[in-house]
Amino acid sequence: xxxxxxxxxxxxxxxxxxxxxxxxxxxxxxxxxxxxxxxxxxxxxxxxxxxxxxxxxxxxxxxxxxxxxxxxxxxxxxxxxxxxxxxxxxxxxxxxxxxxxxxxxxxxxxxxxxxxxxxxxxxxxxxxxxxxxxxxxxxxxxxxxxxxxxxxxxxxxxxxxxxxxxxxxxxxxxxxxxxxxxxxxxxxxxxxxxxxxxxx
Numbered sequence: 001x002x003x004x005x006x007x008x009x010x011x012x013x014x015x016x017x018x019x020x021x022x023x024x025x026x027x028x029x030x031x032x033x034x035x036x037x038x039x040x041x042x043x044x045x046x047x048x049x050x051x052x053x054x055x056x057x058x059x060x061x062x063x064x065x066x067x068x069x070x071x072x073x074x075x076x077x078x079x080x081x082x083x084x085x086x087x088x089x090x091x092x093x094x095x096x097x098x099x100x101x102x103x104x105x106x107x108x109x110x111x112x113x114x115x116x117x118x119x120x121x122x123x124x125x126x127x128x129x130x131x132x133x134x135x136x137x138x139x140x141x142x143x144x145x146x147x148x149x150x151x152x153x154x155x156x157x158x159x160x161x162x163x164x165x166x167x168x169x170x171x172x173x174x175x176x177x178x179x180x181x182x183x184x185x186x187x188x189x190x191x192x193x194x195x196x197x198x199x200x
Contacts, residue, residue, distance in 0.1 A: 021089060025189075026086060026087075026088070026089070026092075027086065028189060029092055029186050029189065030086050030087055030092070031151065032186065032189060033087075033092065033095050033096070033099065033186075034147065034151070035144075035158075035166065036099055036166065036169065036170060036173075037099065038140060038143045038144060038147060039140055039163070039166035039167065039170060040099070040102060040103070040106065040170055041139075041143065042136050042137075042139035042140035042143055043106070043109065043110070043113060043132075043136045043139075043140075043167065043170075044106045044109060046102065046106075050102070050105060051102075054098045054101045054102055054105075055098065057098075057101065092186070093183075096179050096182050096183050096186070097179045099170075099173060099178075099179075099182060100173055100174075100178035100179035100182060103170050103171070103173045103174035103178055104174050104175075104176075104178065106174075107171070107174040110167065110170050110171040110174055111171060111174075112132070113132060113133060113136065113167050113171075114167055114168055114171050116130050116132060116133055117133065117164050117167065117168070120133075127164060128160065133164075136163070136167075137160065137163055140158065140163055140166075141158065144158045169185075
């Protein structure tokens with residue numbers, strides 16, 4: 001009897017591959033996903049158990065580069081500890097589905113954080129004066145500094161504005177359509193890189 005794929009595996013497998021991506025596009029997408037993971041970890045202290053549960057749900061889905069992908073997806077804490085193998089397109093699809101799963105798992109906390117941002121901004125107060133967001137910024141800065149020391153291809157500098165934007169982005173991906181939303185953003189990013197690299 002053949003077991004049916006998990007919802008997470010099905011979500012990953014359903015994401016369209018689209019066109020072949022260039023090495024620069026793959027590097028940018030990997031860095032973007034890494035930054036989302038670091039932000040999620042900074043806010044939630046993402047547990048090994050929760051991460052492994054998400055990973056198990058995509059292990060049944062055949063990856064083109066299974067060994068490299070699973071090693072790369074071992075645990076987000078490893079991102080700032082050492083340089084890790086870059087994911088290929090199939091590995092990226094799996095990680096997109098996992099991020100969607102994790103944001104749904106922590107949706108209540110993400111919603112609380114974004115609500116704090118909106119409330120303090122409306123009151124013209126510093127969002128980082130709140131305990132939750134202050135701790136988040138401190139942890140994220142530490143993770144980001146360690147990550148950049150090992151990954152020179154990192155994305156744009158982590159400003160306070162970007163730290164808050166990441167929370168809103170993560171909440172956006174916490175819906176049932178989160179994986180497709182994130183995939184769409186990544187494809188737009190890839191197309192932007194093509195446009196910016198084009199002559200004329």
